[in-house]
Amino acid sequence: MADVKEARSGQKKDASVTEITPQSEDFSRWYLDVVRRAELADYTEVKGCMAIRPYGYAIWELIQQGLDRRFKATGHVNAYFPLFIPASLLMKEKEHVAGFAPQVAWVTRGGDEELAEPLIVRPTSEVIIGTLYAKWIQSWRDLPVLINQWANVVRWEKVTRPFLRTTEFLWQEGHTAHETEAEAQEETLKILALYKEFAETELAMPVIDGQKSESEKFAGASRTYSIEALMGDGRALQAGTSHNLGQNFAKAFEIQFQGRDKTVQHVWTTSWGVSTRLFGAVIMTHGDDSGLILPPRVAPYQVVIVPIPRGNWQETVLPKARELQAQLVAAGVRVMLDDRDAYTPGWKFAEWEMRGVPLRMEIGPKDIEKGQVMVARRDTREKSSLPFDGIGDTAVRLLTEIQQALYHRALKFREDHTQRVTSYEEFKSVMEGRPGFVLAAWCGREECEASIKADTQATVRNIPFGSQRVTRSCVKCGRDASVEAWFAKSY
Amino acid sequence: MADVKEARSGQKKDASVTEITPQSEDFSRWYLDVVRRAELADYTEVKGCMAIRPYGYAIWELIQQGLDRRFKATGHVNAYFPLFIPASLLMKEKEHVAGFAPQVAWVTRGGDEELAEPLIVRPTSEVIIGTLYAKWIQSWRDLPVLINQWANVVRWEKVTRPFLRTTEFLWQEGHTAHETEAEAQEETLKILALYKEFAETELAMPVIDGQKSESEKFAGASRTYSIEALMGDGRALQAGTSHNLGQNFAKAFEIQFQGRDKTVQHVWTTSWGVSTRLFGAVIMTHGDDSGLILPPRVAPYQVVIVPIPRGNWQETVLPKARELQAQLVAAGVRVMLDDRDAYTPGWKFAEWEMRGVPLRMEIGPKDIEKGQVMVARRDTREKSSLPFDGIGDTAVRLLTEIQQALYHRALKFREDHTQRVTSYEEFKSVMEGRPGFVLAAWCGREECEASIKADTQATVRNIPFGSQRVTRSCVKCGRDASVEAWFAKSY
Numbered sequence: 001m002a003d004v005k006e007a008r009s010g011q012k013k014d015a016s017v018t019e020i021t022p023q024s025e026d027f028s029r030w031y032l033d034v035v036r037r038a039e040l041a042d043y044t045e046v047k048g049c050m051a052i053r054p055y056g057y058a059i060w061e062l063i064q065q066g067l068d069r070r071f072k073a074t075g076h077v078n079a080y081f082p083l084f085i086p087a088s089l090l091m092k093e094k095e096h097v098a099g100f101a102p103q104v105a106w107v108t109r110g111g112d113e114e115l116a117e118p119l120i121v122r123p124t125s126e127v128i129i130g131t132l133y134a135k136w137i138q139s140w141r142d143l144p145v146l147i148n149q150w151a152n153v154v155r156w157e158k159v160t161r162p163f164l165r166t167t168e169f170l171w172q173e174g175h176t177a178h179e180t181e182a183e184a185q186e187e188t189l190k191i192l193a194l195y196k197e198f199a200e201t202e203l204a205m206p207v208i209d210g211q212k213s214e215s216e217k218f219a220g221a222s223r224t225y226s227i228e229a230l231m232g233d234g235r236a237l238q239a240g241t242s243h244n245l246g247q248n249f250a251k252a253f254e255i256q257f258q259g260r261d262k263t264v265q266h267v268w269t270t271s272w273g274v275s276t277r278l279f280g281a282v283i284m285t286h287g288d289d290s291g292l293i294l295p296p297r298v299a300p301y302q303v304v305i306v307p308i309p310r311g312n313w314q315e316t317v318l319p320k321a322r323e324l325q326a327q328l329v330a331a332g333v334r335v336m337l338d339d340r341d342a343y344t345p346g347w348k349f350a351e352w353e354m355r356g357v358p359l360r361m362e363i364g365p366k367d368i369e370k371g372q373v374m375v376a377r378r379d380t381r382e383k384s385s386l387p388f389d390g391i392g393d394t395a396v397r398l399l400t401e402i403q404q405a406l407y408h409r410a411l412k413f414r415e416d417h418t419q420r421v422t423s424y425e426e427f428k429s430v431m432e433g434r435p436g437f438v439l440a441a442w443c444g445r446e447e448c449e450a451s452i453k454a455d456t457q458a459t460v461r462n463i464p465f466g467s468q469r470v471t472r473s474c475v476k477c478g479r480d481a482s483v484e485a486w487f488a489k490s491y
Numbered sequence: 492m493a494d495v496k497e498a499r500s501g502q503k504k505d506a507s508v509t510e511i512t513p514q515s516e517d518f519s520r521w522y523l524d525v526v527r528r529a530e531l532a533d534y535t536e537v538k539g540c541m542a543i544r545p546y547g548y549a550i551w552e553l554i555q556q557g558l559d560r561r562f563k564a565t566g567h568v569n570a571y572f573p574l575f576i577p578a579s580l581l582m583k584e585k586e587h588v589a590g591f592a593p594q595v596a597w598v599t600r601g602g603d604e605e606l607a608e609p610l611i612v613r614p615t616s617e618v619i620i621g622t623l624y625a626k627w628i629q630s631w632r633d634l635p636v637l638i639n640q641w642a643n644v645v646r647w648e649k650v651t652r653p654f655l656r657t658t659e660f661l662w663q664e665g666h667t668a669h670e671t672e673a674e675a676q677e678e679t680l681k682i683l684a685l686y687k688e689f690a691e692t693e694l695a696m697p698v699i700d701g702q703k704s705e706s707e708k709f710a711g712a713s714r715t716y717s718i719e720a721l722m723g724d725g726r727a728l729q730a731g732t733s734h735n736l737g738q739n740f741a742k743a744f745e746i747q748f749q750g751r752d753k754t755v756q757h758v759w760t761t762s763w764g765v766s767t768r769l770f771g772a773v774i775m776t777h778g779d780d781s782g783l784i785l786p787p788r789v790a791p792y793q794v795v796i797v798p799i800p801r802g803n804w805q806e807t808v809l810p811k812a813r814e815l816q817a818q819l820v821a822a823g824v825r826v827m828l829d830d831r832d833a834y835t836p837g838w839k840f841a842e843w844e845m846r847g848v849p850l851r852m853e854i855g856p857k858d859i860e861k862g863q864v865m866v867a868r869r870d871t872r873e874k875s876s877l878p879f880d881g882i883g884d885t886a887v888r889l890l891t892e893i894q895q896a897l898y899h900r901a902l903k904f905r906e907d908h909t910q911r912v913t914s915y916e917e918f919k920s921v922m923e924g925r926p927g928f929v930l931a932a933w934c935g936r937e938e939c940e941a942s943i944k945a946d947t948q949a950t951v952r953n954i955p956f957g958s959q960r961v962t963r964s965c966v967k968c969g970r971d972a973s974v975e976a977w978f979a980k981s982y
Contacts, residue, residue: 042623042626042627044572044573044619044622044623045577045580045619045622046573046575046576046577046610046619049573049574049575050573051570051571051572051573051619051623052570052571053570054568054569054570054638056570057568057569057570057571058568058569060571061569077545077548077549078545078548078549078552079542079543079544079545079547079548080542080543080548080551080661081535081542082535082537082540082541082542082659083540083612083643083645083659084537084540084596084645084658084659085537086536086537089536102602102603103602104601104602105575105598105600105601105602105610106598106599106600106601107596107597107598107599107612108597108598108599108600109596109597109599109609110595110596110597110647110658111593111594111595111596111647112593118600119537119596121574121598121612128535128536128537128542131535131536132533132535132542135533136533141833147545151643152574152642152643154574154575156601156602167575167601168573168574168575170571342632
């Protein structure tokens with residue numbers, strides 16, 4: 001196979017494919033390089049707004065499908081609410097307005113007319129949905145209302161980064177209303193568990209779940225819960241939140257119903273969301289210096305086939321490559337056959353590696369002779385010749401293996417970067433060195449939380465379930481600790 | 492079956508279900524009643540903006556899936572572009588700005604800052620996409636670019652109506668770039684044909700396809716094509732448009748590429764879209780005085796099962812109803828088992844009829860005894876007892892029949908309301924009487940088009956393909972007619 005190898009390795013790689021800053025040199029630069037080189041997103045002429053390019057959007061579609069299927073399986077339905085919200089509505093819930101008013105975009109003119117009351121572009125939809133739920137809900141028979149919306153939202157951001165923080169972003173926001181406080185709490189935690197299972201199963205991304213501190217909870221919520229993932233640079237990323245809103249919005253918007261006992265009561269509401277940010281998390285959890293590494297379940301192409309152009313390859317190799325493609329498609333695999341003439345195999349190898357395709361299959365005259373396909377894994381870079389026969393099943397098995405391997409690699413990385421500390425000195429030294437999650441006892445006072453942040457940049461990510469039973473001393477002030485909390489520097 | 496019949500017919504119907512204005516009394520009022528009663532959409536506190544309720548959104552999701560599948564099968568990919576557009580970009584294509592500037596919403600403030608340059612909320616995305624295509628396209632190798640976007644857009648409308656004309660609406664907009672004029676024209680017509688096939692196959696809605704007149708073409712297009720459907724009141728509705736943009740936007744945004752011959756050239760672009768308006772068309776094509784009639788392919792529930800509560804029905808009837816449901820689901824049918832205790836069968840019959848579910852299946856003790864199910868068709872209101880055995884296949888067959896019957900009924904209605912006229916008197920008398928489509932020779936001058944509109948409210952809907960070969964006299968002025976055109980009063 002010497003000649004084939006030569007053909008495969010002797011290609012001059014295109015500079016545009018390989019120019020990615022190494023992670024160790026500058027992780028943030030690496031991230032931006034990957035987003036641009038892999039054609040996931042692009043900057044636009046609108047400050048802070050990105051365009052999501054087809055390859056990036058295809059990943060988002062797979063994320064959407066995986067979530068939407070889970071929402072529907074748990075009894076939720078989709079709906080759509082207006083983009084614009086009268087400014088006066090935002091003002092009705094006092095904590096909510098304080099949290100969001102500073103970062104909204106204002107529409108003050110429509111066509112030729114100045115608006116009597118300006119509209120805001122939704123930063124989130126609790127208030128507009130609140131006005132409708134007040135109309136739609138009359139009786140306990142109308143409950144629960146379990147609605148989700150896929151939409152764009154806008155938050156006026158000063159510093160932006162593709163997928164992680166953009167002025168406009170895409171997300172889903174669930175808004176539910178319940179008869180009792182217990183049901184609302186059950187829903188809040190059910191969704192948090194759904195997010196965790198989704199992130200771990202589909203994105204191969206381990207997350208820690210727990211409750212947010214007072215200072216980090218959603219504006220207007222009674223309790224906020226989150227899932228948090230650890231990125232390749234040791235910083236945490238909030239990947240999804242689920243809020244128990246109590247009766248705060250129900251009271252602000254008079255969402256009332258006649259109960260089973262005929263009394264008029266306020267409903268109990270929840271809201272919850274994940275956004276295109278999840279996609280940024282995928283990039284930073286799995287990627288390496290060659291670019292993106294996609295978990296097979298959210299890879300637009302799970303296999304790329306590169307035919308090796310020897311001799312009259314379009315008559316010999318290409319038909320076999322098409323047969324290979326057909327077998328993979330029949331096995332339910334998403335395949336790209338890269339039969340472009342204008343690019344060399346070497347260029348294609350680097351290109352699809354950079355774009356994170358989990359498996360590459362090379363097929364040339366020698367492979368065909370032997371009834372084999374050369375298969376390269378993106379995650380381990382292992383290459384092996386595998387029999388053409390039964391390649392569909394082989395691919396499915398390998399993709400399952402890769403999905404699991406990525407999860408376990410990310411889990412091991414997180415475990416290697418997680419430490420329980422008992423002294424503040426230890427806390428600070430971890431944050432100065434190789435950062436990650438630190439689990440530490442905390443008195444629960446905002447004062448200590450703020451000092452820790454000022455000293456180390458680390459914030460409370462969330463408080464693990466059941467941690468209330470711990471009796472220790474606050475890592476900062478030494479007072480009795482009410483909880484243990486996860487701390488980390490974060491995105 | 493006397494006792495069962497009694498149970499089924501003796502119910503007092505809830506006024507809220509039956510209060511729909513008859514079509515003959517006021518078609519427009521009928522439409523609004525159906526939208527509200529069937530919980531398709533609701534007004535909100537934002538002028539001209541609607542909320543699409545879960546039942547309406549489920550229909551929209553089926554419409555989306557049917558279109559998205561077709562776009563992908565023809566090589567298109569999805570992407571996402573920013574909601575906001577700097578006002579200066581809109582100004583770059585002079586016809587485009589003239590068409591859209593009067594109806595855009597303006598964002599003038601973000602957070603606490605007044606914007607140096609106001610942003611408009613996209614009314615359509617040619618200009619923002621143009622700036623990106625100029626970056627992304629360098630060589631003929633990058634062509635064609637075949638991108639679609641699912642998004643919300645905003646047009647500041649004075650008079651609005653749910654689904655048909657709203658300030659914000661949901662749509663898809665395709666934006667493609669090509670190497671040659673011929674390819675762009677081929678794409679434009681390919682999509683028009685795709686829209687027609689979609690409307691006829693999925694929505695059971697016959698449409699006429701053709702080219703728009705100069706005065707009705709898209710602002711900035713070289714040529715606009717449309718599909719037009721006839722509503723139940725004899726007015727036409729534009730259900731989709733496909734534009735050949737020539738090099739107009741390519742020149743305004745400098746979208747250039749190096750050709751196969753090494754010369755630098757401008758690309759040729761197209762754009763095309765359908766919106767939530769399609770859904771309004773479905774309502775007005777098929778509905779009757781009892782409410783909505785949904786074509787099975789876009790019905791969220793294709794079958795509703797109503798168990799008849801006799802005796803200890805929850806132990807006897809309900810298990811059999813569940814078995815029925817399972818058989819239908821296994822046959823790939825979308826089913827709702829309405830086992831709610833709080834409503835009577837009579838109320839449920841009227842409710843689901845009003846919501847347009849194609850098939851209702853009633854099952855009570857007597858039906859079970861006989862191994863039968865009572866099946867009622869929404870379109871013909873025929874009721875028949877059918878064997879429980881093989882009910883899955885029976886349902887699939889009936890749904891296919893209903894889909895076709897609805898198409899043929901709508902086609903017949905259109906044919907009955909289509910007339911070729913040769914004199915202007917005839918033209919006017921048709922438009923005064925039972926309106927519909929009129930096919931008439933036209934000189935092609937805007938002057939005649941405007942006079943006809945002033946006299947009759949009818950506008951040129953589109954010009955059928957191949958009609959250029961006709962040699963007749965203009966129905967209005969008597970000059971040589973260059974074309975025949977479809978005229979109608981329209982939404």
